[in-house]
Amino acid sequence: MKDTQGYLTADGRQIGGVLMEMRNITLRFGGVVAIEDISFDIREGEIRAIIGPNGAGKSSMLNIISGFYTPSNGEVWYKGAPRPLMKPYEVARMGVARTFQNIALFEGMTVLDNVMTGRLTHMHAGLLSQALWWGRARDEEIANREVVEKVIDFLEIQNIRKTPVGRLPYGLKKRVELARALAAEPSLLLLDEPMAGMNVEEKEDMSRFILDVNDEFGTTIALIEHDMGVVMDLSDRVVVMDYGKKIGDGTPDEVRGNQDVIDAYLGVAH
Amino acid sequence: MFYRTAGQFKTSYESDQALFPVRQDAILLAVILVFAWVIFPLTASEFTFQTLLIPILIYALAAMGLNILTGYAGQLSLGTAAFMGVGAYACYKMVTLMPWLNPVVAILLSGVFSAGVGVAFGIPSLRIKGFYLAIATLAAQFFLVWLFEKWAWLYNYNASGAIQVPNLTMFGVYVAGPQADSWVQYYLVLAIVSVMTVLCINLTRGNLGRTWKATRDVDIAAELIGINLMKSKLTAFMVSSYVVGVAGALFVFMWRGAAEPNLFDIPLSFRILFIAIIGGLGSILGNYLGAILIVGLPVVLGTLPAALGIPISSSMVEHINVMMVGGLIVFFLIIEPHGLAQLWRLIREKLIIWPFPH
Ligand SMILES: Nc1ncnc2c1ncn2[C@@H]1O[C@H](COP(=O)(O)OP(=O)(O)O)[C@@H](O)[C@H]1O
Ligand SMILES: [Mg+2]
Numbered sequence: 001m002k003d004t005q006g007y008l009t010a011d012g013r014q015i016g017g018v019l020m021e022m023r024n025i026t027l028r029f030g031g032v033v034a035i036e037d038i039s040f041d042i043r044e045g046e047i048r049a050i051i052g053p054n055g056a057g058k059s060s061m062l063n064i065i066s067g068f069y070t071p072s073n074g075e076v077w078y079k080g081a082p083r084p085l086m087k088p089y090e091v092a093r094m095g096v097a098r099t100f101q102n103i104a105l106f107e108g109m110t111v112l113d114n115v116m117t118g119r120l121t122h123m124h125a126g127l128l129s130q131a132l133w134w135g136r137a138r139d140e141e142i143a144n145r146e147v148v149e150k151v152i153d154f155l156e157i158q159n160i161r162k163t164p165v166g167r168l169p170y171g172l173k174k175r176v177e178l179a180r181a182l183a184a185e186p187s188l189l190l191l192d193e194p195m196a197g198m199n200v201e202e203k204e205d206m207s208r209f210i211l212d213v214n215d216e217f218g219t220t221i222a223l224i225e226h227d228m229g230v231v232m233d234l235s236d237r238v239v240v241m242d243y244g245k246k247i248g249d250g251t252p253d254e255v256r257g258n259q260d261v262i263d264a265y266l267g268v269a270h
Numbered sequence: 271m272f273y274r275t276a277g278q279f280k281t282s283y284e285s286d287q288a289l290f291p292v293r294q295d296a297i298l299l300a301v302i303l304v305f306a307w308v309i310f311p312l313t314a315s316e317f318t319f320q321t322l323l324i325p326i327l328i329y330a331l332a333a334m335g336l337n338i339l340t341g342y343a344g345q346l347s348l349g350t351a352a353f354m355g356v357g358a359y360a361c362y363k364m365v366t367l368m369p370w371l372n373p374v375v376a377i378l379l380s381g382v383f384s385a386g387v388g389v390a391f392g393i394p395s396l397r398i399k400g401f402y403l404a405i406a407t408l409a410a411q412f413f414l415v416w417l418f419e420k421w422a423w424l425y426n427y428n429a430s431g432a433i434q435v436p437n438l439t440m441f442g443v444y445v446a447g448p449q450a451d452s453w454v455q456y457y458l459v460l461a462i463v464s465v466m467t468v469l470c471i472n473l474t475r476g477n478l479g480r481t482w483k484a485t486r487d488v489d490i491a492a493e494l495i496g497i498n499l500m501k502s503k504l505t506a507f508m509v510s511s512y513v514v515g516v517a518g519a520l521f522v523f524m525w526r527g528a529a530e531p532n533l534f535d536i537p538l539s540f541r542i543l544f545i546a547i548i549g550g551l552g553s554i555l556g557n558y559l560g561a562i563l564i565v566g567l568p569v570v571l572g573t574l575p576a577a578l579g580i581p582i583s584s585s586m587v588e589h590i591n592v593m594m595v596g597g598l599i600v601f602f603l604i605i606e607p608h609g610l611a612q613l614w615r616l617i618r619e620k621l622i623i624w625p626f627p628h
Binding site: 087092093113117120123125131145149 | 283284287469472473476477478480481483484486487488490491492493494495496497498499505509552
């Protein structure tokens with residue numbers, strides 16, 4: 001039952017059918033209910049934000065989408081079918097890439113190698129071919145390097161290509177993490193607080209990159225963000241969570257006018 | 271001045287991915303190869319072959335195997351010597367059961383057995399990490415050495431309980447056993463170790479290498495970007511144990527000539543771990559540097575004072591050696607966890623910008 005009816009955004013972009021749908025998701029950690037009976041969908045081509053105060057369960061929701069947590073109840077539908085229980089690496093191979101709230105780059109590797117790991121799901125050469133650096137392994141290494149270089153150009157990190165990631169400042173690390181996720185050419189990109197801890201200038205850069213990714217590659221993006229201004233500018237539709245419950249869902253304007261949301265979040269934080 | 275990278279621009283990703291993007295590295299390697307293939311074998315004495323050249327190469331290979339597992343894939347192992355033992359015993363059984371088998375083929379096949387055993391003992395790594403995994407590999411160490419002792423079939427029921435390398439020939443030349451010449455064995459070891467080094471370099475710089483390093487650095491993130499951790503860890507155990515097993519076969523067949531089970535006990539495992547640590551975890555070159563230091567140090571200590579006319583007893587040499595190695599381990603663990611290879615990298619960086627520091 002795939003919903004193919006899309007909608008037109010305020011700035012005139014055509015949004016497609018449902019790509020991913022969370023149906024009545026509940027997540028418990030022992031006695032703690034982190035998420036309680038939440039449903040929402042993510043449509044092809046849209047930028048979908050999940051907002052809410054700290055501890056609302058946003059990261060947990062993203063972890064369910066990427067297969068890291070298994071919901072206690074409810075179903076995850078992907079591309080029109082219920083998704084069976086999957087390991088995170090299998091979810092990644094279905095085209096879901098992500099960044100992390102606390103940067104999780106591979107510190108012992110260069111920027112280039114980190115971004116190359118994003119191509120892992122596209123590389124299939126066998127052990128022997130890799131050991132000999134011959135045939136498929138060599139061809140894949142070159143072809144995927146080209147994709148990676150495009151991403152590196154796109155995110156303007158050419159000059160730190162060969163720098164070990166450990167030496168980079170925080171803002172650049174966030175960008176490299178985005179590069180690694182983008183390199184996978186995902187159909188769904190999950191960003192967990194991509195702008196947390198950044199200064200105004202870095203936030204502007206990051207916002208621009210997110211919009212450009214969505215615009216140029218048509219990538220569907222689900223992002224968690226605290227900064228309300230940023231969320232309102234970036235996203236097409238917003239899910240608002242509070243204490244594990246969904247208290248709002250709609251366009252930024254709709255959400256802004258929702259009294260529950262104002263009480264629970266906007267009124268308090270801003 | 272010697273290291274000038276200016277003017278050496280890369281025009282394709284292929285050339286950027288070349289083994290030696292900087293020309294001076296290739297020249298340096300060529301010089302080393304000329305020494306290894308021509309000058310050393312022409313000039314080395316029997317003593318040099320047996321105490322330096324051959325063991326350095328074999329230890330470097332064993333450390334390289336361990337380094338793939340520990341330095342690249344982040345899985346600490348304390349059972350290296352036992353896996354060398356598997357390679358050595360497998361080789362011994364093969365050449366005695368099938369005397370017609372080409373010795374080099376037998377040595378290369380030995381690794382297949384150690385790879386299998388390595389994967390079996392690597393399975394706990396799917397559930398446990400770090401210190402606990404190290405203890406699990408220690409269990410493998412004890413179990414295998416016990417097996418080498420108790421399973422008489424392995425040593426063909428010799429009364430001594432030891433394995434004795436028989437005379438083996440290749441194209442009419444003795445390559446192993448009491449009749450073999452050192453220079454012949456040196457060349458064979460050099461050839462095998464060189465080829466294995468190239469294969470290891472390729473594996474570690476490509477997709478599998480990145481998979482291993484990702485597993486090592488942040489395993490959760492690795493899994494979330496699409497890495498099957500089980501496959502990543504088990505291939506690391508497999509490749510590592512293969513290399514270690516071949517090193518074990520070389521150790522006995524090309525160098526020691528005979529082996530008792532306790533040769534493959536913990537002290538050897540630690541010796542190889544020290545080579546990998548001092549040389550540099552996560553480096554291929556480092557294994558050579560570490561092996562040169564660990565194998566060469568006692569030789570230098572044993573000959574230099576005598577040459578300088580300083581009277582020093584052999585037990586004193588042993589004590590000094592142990593103290594220095596201990597000191598080096600502490601130094602590298604605290605000051606430079608990436609070992610000698612990192613020191614070389616820093617020197618090289620300095621040389622590239624020298625004499626203009628900016
Ligand atoms: N692995 C876990 N084990 C136990 N509790 C958890 C775990 N992950 C998250 N939680 C709890 O779930 C709730 C939601 O957390 P989280 O999803 O990180 O919130 P947010 O990202 O919205 O700040 C919090 O109360 C948190 O303590
Ligand atoms: Mg969070």
